[in-house]
Amino acid sequence: MDFSLSDEQLELQKLARQILLDQTGNERLREIEKEEDRFDEKLWRDLAEAGLLGIGIAEAHGGMDLGFESLCLLIEEIGASVAPVPIVPVLVPTALAIQRFGSEEQARRFLPGVASGETLLTTALIESGNEEFRMPTTKAGRVGAGWILNGSKTCVPFAHRAERVLLAAEMDGGVGVFLLDPHVAGVELRRQQATAGEPQFEVILTDAEIAPDDLLAGPESAASVLGWIEQRSMVAHCAQALGVAECATRMTAQYTSEREQFGVKIATFQAVAQRAADCYVDTQCLRVVTQQAISLLDAERDASEAVAIAKIWAGDVVHRVSHAAQHLHGGIGVDRDYPLFRYCLWAKQLELTQGSSSRLLSGLGERIVAEFRASD
Amino acid sequence: MRIEFTPRQRTLQKELRAYFEQLMTPELRYELSQGTREGGGPEFRKALRQIGADGWISLGWPEALGGQGATPMEQYIFTEEVMRTGFPYPFLTTDAIGPVLAEHGDEEIKRTVLDGILRGEIVIAIGYTEPSAGTDLASLTTRADRDGDDWVINGQKTFTSLADFSDYVWLAARTDPKSKKHRGLSMFLVPSDAEGYSISPIWTLGVRTNATFYDDVRVPAKNLIGGEGNGWGLITGQLNRERLSLVNHGSADMLYREVASWAGATLLPDGSRVIDAHWVQHNLARARVGLEALRLLCWKQAWQMTEGTLQMADASVAKVYGTEFFIELYRLLLEILGQAGTLKQDSPGAILQGKLEFRYRVGSILTFGGGTNEVQRDIVAAAGLGMPRGR
Ligand SMILES: Cc1cc2nc3c(=O)[nH]c(=O)nc-3n(C[C@H](O)[C@H](O)[C@H](O)COP(=O)(O)OP(=O)(O)OC[C@H]3O[C@@H](n4cnc5c(N)ncnc54)[C@H](O)[C@@H]3O)c2cc1C
Numbered sequence: 043m044d045f046s047l048s049d050e051q052l053e054l055q056k057l058a059r060q061i062l063l064d065q066t067g068n069e070r071l072r073e074i075e076k077e078e079d080r081f082d083e084k085l086w087r088d089l090a091e092a093g094l095l096g097i098g099i100a101e102a103h104g105g106m107d108l109g110f111e112s113l114c115l116l117i118e119e120i121g122a123s124v125a126p127v128p129i130v131p132v133l134v135p136t137a138l139a140i141q142r143f144g145s146e147e148q149a150r151r152f153l154p155g156v157a158s159g160e161t162l163l164t165t166a167l168i169e170s171g172n173e174e175f176r177m178p179t180t181k182a183g184r185v186g187a188g189w190i191l192n193g194s195k196t197c198v199p200f201a202h203r204a205e206r207v208l209l210a211a212e213m214d215g216g217v218g219v220f221l222l223d224p225h226v227a228g229v230e231l232r233r234q235q236a237t238a239g240e241p242q243f244e245v246i247l248t249d250a251e252i253a254p255d256d257l258l259a260g261p262e263s264a265a266s267v268l269g270w271i272e273q274r275s276m277v278a279h280c281a282q283a284l285g286v287a288e289c290a291t292r293m294t295a296q297y298t299s300e301r302e303q304f305g306v307k308i309a310t311f312q313a314v315a316q317r318a319a320d321c322y323v324d325t326q327c328l329r330v331v332t333q334q335a336i337s338l339l340d341a342e343r344d345a346s347e348a349v350a351i352a353k354i355w356a357g358d359v360v361h362r363v364s365h366a367a368q369h370l371h372g373g374i375g376v377d378r379d380y381p382l383f384r385y386c387l388w389a390k391q392l393e394l395t396q397g398s399s400s401r402l403l404s405g406l407g408e409r410i411v412a413e414f415r416a417s418d
Numbered sequence: 419m420r421i422e423f424t425p426r427q428r429t430l431q432k433e434l435r436a437y438f439e440q441l442m443t444p445e446l447r448y449e450l451s452q453g454t455r456e457g458g459g460p461e462f463r464k465a466l467r468q469i470g471a472d473g474w475i476s477l478g479w480p481e482a483l484g485g486q487g488a489t490p491m492e493q494y495i496f497t498e499e500v501m502r503t504g505f506p507y508p509f510l511t512t513d514a515i516g517p518v519l520a521e522h523g524d525e526e527i528k529r530t531v532l533d534g535i536l537r538g539e540i541v542i543a544i545g546y547t548e549p550s551a552g553t554d555l556a557s558l559t560t561r562a563d564r565d566g567d568d569w570v571i572n573g574q575k576t577f578t579s580l581a582d583f584s585d586y587v588w589l590a591a592r593t594d595p596k597s598k599k600h601r602g603l604s605m606f607l608v609p610s611d612a613e614g615y616s617i618s619p620i621w622t623l624g625v626r627t628n629a630t631f632y633d634d635v636r637v638p639a640k641n642l643i644g645g646e647g648n649g650w651g652l653i654t655g656q657l658n659r660e661r662l663s664l665v666n667h668g669s670a671d672m673l674y675r676e677v678a679s680w681a682g683a684t685l686l687p688d689g690s691r692v693i694d695a696h697w698v699q700h701n702l703a704r705a706r707v708g709l710e711a712l713r714l715l716c717w718k719q720a721w722q723m724t725e726g727t728l729q730m731a732d733a734s735v736a737k738v739y740g741t742e743f744f745i746e747l748y749r750l751l752l753e754i755l756g757q758a759g760t761l762k763q764d765s766p767g768a769i770l771q772g773k774l775e776f777r778y779r780v781g782s783i784l785t786f787g788g789g790t791n792e793v794q795r796d797i798v799a800a801a802g803l804g805m806p807r808g809r
Contacts, residue, residue, distance in 0.1 A: 043420070043423060043427065043491055043718075043723050044421070045421065045721050046419065121440065134706055262531070298805055299804070299805050309799070310808035314801035315807075316795040319796070319799045323739050324733050326732075327739060333419060333716055338421075355711060403707070404696070406703040407696070407703040408703045413678070414681065414702075415691060
């Protein structure tokens with residue numbers, strides 16, 4: 043049993059905090075949010091220069107090879123700073139999957155660019171009306187040595203800037219995992235306005251071509267590849283949610299310790315202190331279940347149950363903390379001049395990304411049936 | 419990070435599980451089901467002596483005090499395995515008071531009381547709470563006055579659990595009436611056969627406890643433990659140790675498993691099983707999700723204690739979360755049993771020996787006992803979040 047971080051990880055955490063603290067002040071975020079894309083390219087380059095985009099990437103491909111657990115520390119800081127950078131979509135479901143399952147050639151083609159900050163990648167996790175990543179309705183048909191895709195994906199972050207979109211499609215003999223170039227003919231990108239302001243796109247595929255060397259996994263391995271990707275992406279979102287919840291709680295503690303009404307700091311009202319304490323308790327619960335899932339995945343163990351549990355906690359906690367934080371702040375909490383509102387937006391974004399609590403509870407219930415139901 | 423038991427910890431867990439399995443004989447189970455759930459019957463005494471003879475009682479005591487120096491993590495595993503069986507192990511006697519006596523008791527106390535604890539022959543009740551001193555414990559008024567080589571104790575305690583069969587009361591009394599509150603309190607070991615000591619039962623919603631009365635009870639000076647005026651430190655130290663065993667995940671996990679197995683086995687008239695209903699699956703999943711966080715909070719705390727890095731707020735987090743989750747858990751599980759869940763043990767038609775009917779009745783004690791949850795949340799807000807305290 044060991045909950046500790048290594049010295050190397052603590053250094054990394056410090057470095058990430060430093061860079062993010064400098065560049066995610068209220069002014070800076072406001073400036074970025076005036077632009078079309080909520081994306082801070084300078085910050086992205088700085089993270090790359092510090093080596094942070096390569097935390098999970100092998101040294102041979104320009105990374106630091108520090109593993110998933112370390113990568114999640116960076117992701118938690120991204121959550122805590124609501125930084126306008128696509129850390130999770132680029133680094134987790136896409137880059138990690140290419141590294142783990144791609145050919146040597148694919149890894150060489152994409153990963154050095156990811157580590158250096160030049161290449162963006164993304165993953166299409168859902169389709170409209172279908173949140174089952176592993177059961178796509180998009181179709182892939184064989185054409186010569188390559189494929190053509192028909193169908194659509196939705197809520198794809200940064201699709202317009204990505205060199206490839208990882209997606210699943212039904213093909214002969216099962217499901218395949220492809221790396222779509224979103225800039226080829228037959229791909230239409232429709233910009234979507236999502237609640238937290240992240241640029242997202244509907245991706246409409248009409249005979250969109252996939253080159254022969256852009257297949258990541260065929261039907262023989264797609265199920266396990268997609269499961270692997272899904273688990274890591276879910277846990278990355280939990281780590282991000284943890285950062286959001288923790289920071290919103292701290293902001294609330296700080297604000298209520300300064301704000302006065304009736305001649306006293308409002309934090310000295312026991313009702314206020316107790317509700318803030320509940321946010322702290324919630325956040326600690328989210329922390330341990332997330333840490334467990336990270337630890338299991340880092341050891342390449344099957345963690346599907348631990349992952350579902352962590353995401354259920356994430357959904358519940360960000361919801362409760364977000365509303366408690368707004369409530370305890372009063373009007374300033376919803377004022378867009380004060381930074382709390384971004385945490386509330388990301389809270390809802392993350393709560394509903396990759397499975398709401400109720401949906402995941404239902405899936406967990408099925409697992410429990412499998413464990414406890416007597417056979418007829 | 420590596421959030422799972424080491425091979426050594428897993429071996430210990432397996433060993434303990436097998437050990438307690440054989441300890442819980444049908445006779446003992448029967449005795450515990452017959453109104454003596456808190457222990458005190460002959461089978462309970464026999465089993466506790468066995469545990470003592472097998473050397474388990476000093477597992478977590480420091481080696482310097484003659485213990486085995488198990489880490490808090492190992493001690494936690496022990497607690498969890500005990501809790502799974504439902505054996506009313508006297509943790510406060512063995513793990514809170516025992517080590518204090520080993521540290522502060524004189525030779526005679528060590529030879530009699532301490533050895534008795536280690537042999538599993540002695541159980542000690544806790545006499546802190548008074549009718550007008552509950553959460554504000556430091557305002558207690560039971561007093562002890564020096565008279566020659568003795569102390570003479572006068573006052574009344576309430577909710578002195580286990581006093582109906584305990585051998586001693588670990589009593590907090592005021593030795594200096596002039597100093598207020600925390601200062602001026604001392605701890606005494608009062609033998610239950612002392613003259614002037616009497617008890618009367620208090621029947622609560624769940625368990626039996628007692629009022630205890632001290633009418634010129636005379637104890638020798640050596641029965642004041644840990645030094646005159648040092649009572650408060652001993653009390654708070656003990657409450658901190660207690661908190662983690664209050665919210666141990668073992669017994670809650672057993673209940674969840676028993677209800678899930680019951681729901682998986684029980685047929686309904688239409689041929690489906692109870693567990694086939696979606697809302698039942700939902701309740702079980704909610705229970706599972708809550709239990710997982712509890713287990714991990716407890717593990718983390720035991721690990722922090724082992725490393726010596728436990729923060730003030732962490733113990734309170736687990737206490738608040740665990741005690742309130744238990745109440746929610748009993749509800750989720752009772753809903754699955756339905757109205758038959760209200761049937762008491764030994765009633766025709768009772769499910770799982772009426773265990774949940776009993777558990778929901780005792781569940782509320784923990785939210786206000788062991789440091790009421792409002793005070794725990796105050797600690798979290800102040801120590802965990804740096805917020806200023808009111809009043
Ligand atoms: C079954 C049972 C067994 C027990 N066993 C023992 C035992 O063996 N030995 C022993 O010494 N005692 C024992 N107790 C007593 C127990 O420790 C007390 O009940 C507990 O300390 C609370 O004290 P109280 O009941 O006087 O409640 P009070 O102190 O009157 O508190 C009642 C409620 O008031 C509120 N409150 C109090 N203080 C504050 C505050 N500062 N801020 C906000 N709200 C507050 C809280 O909601 C609290 O729950 C037992 C109790 C029961 C019911």
